[in-house]
Amino acid sequence: MALFTFKLPDIGEGISAAEIVAWHVKAGDHVEEDQPIADMMTDKATVEMESPVTGTVLRLAGEVGDQVAIGSMLVEIDTEAEGEAVAPPPPPENVIEAETPGERLIEGSGSDEACAAPAADQHGPAHHILASPAVRARAKALGVDLSQVKPAGEHVRHGDLDAFLLYNAGQGYRPAGASARRADEQVKVIGLRRRIAENMAASKRHIPHFTYVDEIDVTELERLRDQLNANRGDRPRLTVLPLLIVAICRSLPGFPMLNARYDDEAGVVTRHGSVHMGIATQTDAGLMVPVIRDAQDSNVWQLAAEITRLAEAARAGQAKAEELSGSTLTLTSLGPLGGVVTTPVINRPEVAIIGPNRIIERPVFRGKEIVAAKLMNLSISCDHRVVDGWDAANFVQAVRKLLESPVLLFAD
Structure with a gap:
């Protein structure tokens, strides 16, 4: 060997x-x-x-x-085995082999009779069974075939039905309309899921979160988005996210404390000049956060293309290490499933995370008229050690102004 x-x-x-x-x-x-x-x-x-x-x-x-x-x-x-089969090492001596179902014993039963139920009598079709209308109605509602119920006397009574249900509760019986029973399973938390668990626990343990939510009228934004998509040519279809990123990047210079990373061990906050936007992306393995570098330098079409590219790479497991680190601010969206309000958890060591919720059409007052408007709640969670509620609210108001007057997104 x-x-x-x-x-x-x-x-x-x-x-x-x-x-x-x-x-x-x-x-x-x-x-x-x-x-x-x-x-x-x-x-x-x-x-x-x-x-x-x-x-x-x-x-x-x-x-x-x-x-x-x-x-x-x-x-x-x-290296000299040349493909010969090598038996794996034997299991530890203290491992107890599980018994087969036929070998399993029931503890606490006083005798064989105590754990055995009488065999069901075959009385023929249910309409030949002697039972009151109330018992028949209850059995029908429970999905029980009365021919399978052994009565204590000549008639099937409620007590006989109760005994049948009690015995068969652990024998795979389920009434009509009931959900299928599923076995318990243990899933080991490993890989990406363990990294997510550790990071989220550390974020909640170290960061005093607060969340601010405001409602934004995106009627004009959606109208503009429809027009842009209708004339996009061979460019990618626009979602709300690229437009929202432009609004965020245009608003951040007035609120530099939000585009930052906090090293709490060193007691240093680094306010970044460039916006490296993390895009929370759901994959089969769990949530990943690929990063758009220098998002402030890209237009909506470039942002849309980069979001698509990074999401596809993350879901295929092909994202590079440098594409999964270094974000300065994260955007997390559930798209049409976005709910009414979210309270996203900060991607530590960042100090803020932004979460758009789904767009809902509702009636609103415009002066004295009631009109249909498309509304979206925008959530932001912040690290209260670094960001004050006043700053978070004013930042969202700045973003709101751009989204409600979307022509400003394209103005110099």
Whole structure:
């Protein structure tokens, strides 16, 4: 045997450890050189590890979800095994094999009779069963076939129906119209979901949040958006987000404390001149935040194209590490599912996050007339250590002015 120990290399991001998010091999498998063996996640990206040698896997560093330190063993490979099957190590002696259903014992039953129900009599079709109209109506409502109910006497009574329901509650019986029963399951919190959990917990633990919400009349904005889309040519279709980003970028110079990152350990707030806009994006793996660099320098069409590109890359797992870090302000939107009001959680170490809610058409007063208007609530959550409520409210008012008079978005 020639033992080769593949140690987790320095992935080059200044990290001390990485998390196992997937194994592509198991003990006993034959691997070829350059064959994928594991996916390792850092704080910023998932990296695929490939075998540097050909041989048979002898031992793995741990299970999915475990952390592996840089420079420590990831996989041990026998390079002389030439594809021979190698049995995995036996399980620990204290592991108790689960019994099959037929071997499972019921504790606390005084005798065999105590845990066995009498077999159901086959009385024929339900209309031959002796039962009162009230019992028949109740059985029908519950979806119970009366021919399956064993009566204590000649008639099926409510007590007999109760006994049947009690016994069959754990035997897969469910009345008509009831939802299918689902088994409990345990899902290990690993990979991106664990990163999200850790980041959100740290954000709520360290940051005193407050949320301000205001209503914005986007009737004219929607009219303008429809006109732009009707004449867009081969450019991407506009959603509200690119227009909102333009309004945010135009308003931020008057409120520099919002486009900032707070290093609370050093006690330093960095107010950024450029707007690196994080776009919260839902993927199959969880929420990711790709970043539009220098959003203030882009027009609505460029912003729309970049939002689409980054979202597609994130959902396909192809976003680069530098595209998933360095945001100075985050925008989070659920689109048509946006609800009435949201209270988004700040993407630490940023100090603010903005959340547009869905657009709803409602009647409003315009002078003495009642007209239909398209309204949208805009939420902003801020770090109260750095941002005051007065500043947050005035910033939203500045954004509101631009969105309600959208021609200003394109004025110098």
